[in-house]
Amino acid sequence: MAKKFECVSCGKNPLSKNEIGITKKLLGLDSKNFFCLDCLANFLEVEPQDILDKIEEFKNEGCKLFE
Numbered sequence: 001m002a003k004k005f006e007c008v009s010c011g012k013n014p015l016s017k018n019e020i021g022i023t024k025k026l027l028g029l030d031s032k033n034f035f036c037l038d039c040l041a042n043f044l045e046v047e048p049q050d051i052l053d054k055i056e057e058f059k060n061e062g063c064k065l066f067e
């Protein structure tokens with residue numbers, strides 16, 4: 001059962017599995033607030049590309065939170 005999450009900042013809905021996964025990775029597994037890629041980058045004051053790089057990194061480690 002896939003729950004639908006939306007970005008708490010801009011309301012983008014639904015978020016992709018990668019966006020949910022990276023939010024959990026960077027903000028904590030029990031985070032109730034999820035962000036889309038752009039808003040997460042903005043929140044963490046990094047470039048969206050940095051987030052994409054992180055997602056690739058976690059994927060390469062075989063993390064199941066990402067697709």
Ligand SMILES: [Zn+2]
Nearest residue numbers: 007010036039
């Ligand atoms: Zn957003």
